[in-house]
Amino acid sequence: METFIIIFLMLSAVAFLIGELFLLPSGKLGLLGAFLALLSAVIAFFSFGLTASVAVLGAGVALGLGALFYGLKAKTWERLSLKQTLQGKFNDEHLLSVSLLNVGEKGKAQSALRPMGNAIFHQQVYEVSPLGEWVDAGSEVEIVRIEKTKIFVKKVDKKDKIIFEK
CATH class of the missing domain: 2.40.50.140 (Nucleic acid-binding proteins)
Incomplete structure (x- = not known):
């Protein structure tokens, strides 16, 4: 059960951090994501020890960087971007x-x-x-x-x- 909670918290943390970068850059999602990542590491530490805690943090960092890299490279966010340009000029x-x-x-x-x-x-x-x-x-x-x-x-x-x- 602890393993499921740790994985869920880490995936949620990565989702909130990605949301902070691309959707709502206000600081709230980023803080929530960082809190969930630390919470998952603390639960891993008390349930499985120091090695598991470090592994959870490392996996979370790798997962976050991988999601960020994929999101930027695969044009995943292109459908959210503005495609229209201003055509007007001073008359x-x-x-x-x-x-x-x-x-x-x-x-x-x-x-x-x-x-x-x-x-x-x-x-x-x-x-x-x-x-x-x-x-x-x-x-x-x-x-x-x-x-x-x-x-x-x-x-x-x-x-x-x-x-x-x-």
């Missing part, structure tokens, strides 16, 4: 189109600007951020500041609109 056309905008131009919020959203200027959609309060969709907005590719807008008040129209 120079966006930088050019933003440079065509000027402070003071008016447009319309296509979506709610909370804290970012889309607005239409010159029949083109831009990502904008409001300065101050959030802006509802459909509201008229005015460009207040442009920093590289970031556009900051404010909601056009009815008072400003009347003054602007006169």
Whole structure:
């Protein structure tokens, strides 16, 4: 019975250590695996003596290294890895189109600007951020500041609109 417990504890220890390396590198699985390996060695020492304890530890180390080597060489973990790559790149056309905008131009919020959203200027959609309060969709907005590719807008008040129209 002790032999079965020792083997079970050592296999569990190796499984937890491999899990620590490949699945959940938080330290908890590794500590649990190390504890189970030492526990199996202690049980082997009290049940079968020092020679058996050293043999159990040696077998555990060999088993762990063998499992690690097999896992890395046999592409066992390939099905867990991410195979997709990012294909996007910085859009120079966006930088050019933003440079065509000027402070003071008016447009319309296509979506709610909370804290970012889309607005239409010159029949083109831009990502904008409001300065101050959030802006509802459909509201008229005015460009207040442009920093590289970031556009900051404010909601056009009815008072400003009347003054602007006169």
